[in-house]
Amino acid sequence: MNPNLRVLIVDDEPLARRGLELRLARHADVTIVGQAGNGHEAFLAIARVRPDLLFLDVQMPEVDGFALLRALPAEQLPMTVFVTAYDQYALDAFAASAIDYLLKPVDDARLDQALARAREALASRAAGQHRDRLLGLLAQVSGRPGLSLVDALSGDVAAPCDKLAFRDGDRTVRLDPADVRWIDAAGDYLCIHATTETLVLRATMREMEQRLDPRRFVRIHRSTIVNRDCVRELRSHVNGEYFVTLQTGQTLKLSRSYKDKAALLH
Structure with missing residues (x-):
């Protein structure tokens, strides 16, 4: 039996959040524990509900997706699926560090694939490995690569x-x-x-x-x-x-x- 996935959706566009909500409703093992329209709301929500999986819009005003992740205590970093309109070069980096990435508009088949990867990581207790890779990505986008x-x-x-x-x-x-x-x-x-x-x-x-x-x-x-x-x-x-x-x-x-x-x- 697949473990239940507790999901938080973060996007500054209400229609984008609603679209993800409707698509996720097709999956009986997914529970949406919250939504946030900006980085500040997301920071508070993550501390409060401690989601297993975060669907995170990278491009948000004021506090973007990377700034949000950098602000979180490391032990609170959830598995992350980036939702983005970035080019292929950036997507390669995201794919290497996050559970997965989704291009807007979100495709059902790609969403299903991202959820499958999250389920596998949760079942195999590999979420911590994804967290470490995510921290490595944050070090790179901060302009401070992983130095000793x-x-x-x-x-x-x-x-x-x-x-x-x-x-x-x-x-x-x-x-x-x-x-x-x-x-x-x-x-x-x-x-x-x-x-x-x-x-x-x-x-x-x-x-x-x-x-x-x-x-x-x-x-x-x-x-x-x-x-x-x-x-x-x-x-x-x-x-x-x-x-x-x-x-x-x-x-x-x-x-x-x-x-x-x-x-x-x-």
Whole structure:
């Protein structure tokens, strides 16, 4: 028996969303858990309903599809089918990183194929592999390909209060540590969620932790580091876990293994 696919549709065109909704209704194992008309709505919906599969319009005003994905915590990245009007060159990259892609107007046969791939990935527990490939794509479209941390980071390790430096081709991008809200990891990639952008690079949490001032940045999970100055609320949960709510409204989990760090966030 196929597992049920919980789907979120994200497109700024109401008719496009409705068209996908009608086509997906042909599949008894698909449940549409929500729809969003822009990146901000989608960000909130993904955190709320945690879909298995995202049908994502790449070209949306203000917050496009890639910006949305970069803003998500890595553990929330769902399997993604891009819905796009991009040319064949871009589609090759999408196909290598996402579950599938669909060209507008959406063809029923191609939609069926995309769903079949998603079902197979969910049944074989391969969704995490797709997430790692998706993070690799985000690193490329950010203009920051997957570098090792040794190559990607520069600056004085002995001076953690200095600006964080990231090498971007021939230039160096510097971030004020105060602008870094939280960092999360998936596989060999890190997502650095800053005030104005989210950077994706190839690195490990251990390497990044060595770069950060422990007086400001607190490891709250094996895959999450948070800027304590950005924490608005700490709320206890079951089994010694906590929910950490940031000033932006984003909620992160402080795991039981790091419960001793809760005192640092008060």
